[in-house]
Amino acid sequence: ERCDGGATAVAHPNIALIKYWGKRDERLFLPWTDSLSMTLDIFPTTTRVRLDAAAGQDTVTLDGVPAYGQTLRRVTAFLGLVRERAGLRQRAVVQSRNTVPTGAGLASSAGGFAALAVAAAAAYGLGLDARGLSRLARRGSGSASRSVFGGFALWHAGDAAGTDAEADLASYAEPVPTAGLDAALVVAVLDAGPKEVSSRAAMRRTVATSPLYRPWARSSGEDLAEMRAALLRGDLPAVGEIAERNALGMHATMLAARPAVRYLSPATLTVLDSVLQLRREGVAAYATMDAGPNVKVLCARADAQRVAGVVRAAAPGRAVHIAGPGPGARLTGGDR
Ligand code: ATP
Secondary structure (H helix, E strand, O other), rough: OOOOOEEEEEEOOOEEEEOOOOOOEEEEEEEOOEEEEEEEEOOOEEEEEEOOOOOOOOOEEEOOOEOOHHHHHHHHHHHHHHHHHHOOOEEEEEEEEEEEOOOOOHHHHHHHHHHHHHHHHOOOOOOOOHHHHHHHHOOOOOOOOHHHOEEEEEEEOOOOOOHHHHHHOOOEEEOOOOOOOEEEEEEOOOOOOOOOOOOOHHHHHHHHOOOOOOHHHHHHHHHHHHHHHHHOOOOOHHHHHHHHHHHHHHHHHHHHOOOOOOOOHHHHHHHHHHHHHHOOOOOOEEEOOOOOEEEEEEHHHHHHHHHHHHHHHHHHEEEEEOOOOOOOOEEEEOOO
């Protein structure tokens, strides 16, 4: 059943502890590897989708500004997919607000497309369950498949073989069990500006040219198996160690791409040094970085204030946030 008044959804970004880096199918957003993330309880994106029978095209507003170019094309293509599934032709009015810097390697696209998927599915009456929403969100941005779920989520790459429809069905995220893991991520926003090379372009170049890509993808599978076991044990130091090596390995694949993609800045390395210093002092703190210079430090919730203090001292004048595990994407009551 469609929501004639439109639908509004909220979703949060997620930070991968086992990274998504590299698509095997760009059209269907199918990755080469499984990935695993923590959805955050900060930086929500709120997106409203309303059908407009009179409109000849979709209108998209992001943070109060009409979207254009790549963002507009991406959202319109996504809505086209939703319309095709719904068997409806009405265009939509989309209004979205990010509280996270957009396109800065802070996973704005993950929260953004998870919120859009949930709101658009409701507005067009797709009647999807959480797994179906995760598959749908994947078609907007791969990592958005994970933000449909709260806490820790695993995105299955799915079977490489089979038809398009089978491959699509096999690639979705689902919650992963953890035992008594009281984790926090300290997020250091070292540069909130948009990146020079988009994640999409960077992963494409890495897969096509980096001699380190295949070895990393192989070892990432092993990291994932170890990570799942560590999460089940509630073993924070093991979770952190695996996450840190997986992220550094991913950045190594990019550094070896031709030409190289380097997102890490001098400020990144200074924060990484402060994380090493924390470990020398006996604090279980581990770093992970995405397609940008910003650093996210995994630690126990009880240590988060201390870790944030040390990171702040290493990154003077920069914003440092503390995030815990957050909720999955959901419709908000408001205008349903
Ligand atoms: P990361 O590499 O960590 O995922 P990111 O998601 O910030 O960082 P990109 O993957 O380059 O960076 O994606 C950013 C793009 O996602 C934006 O340029 C925009 O096109 C799209 N996007 C971001 N927020 C929204 C939103 N709320 N609604 C729709 N599209 C969004």
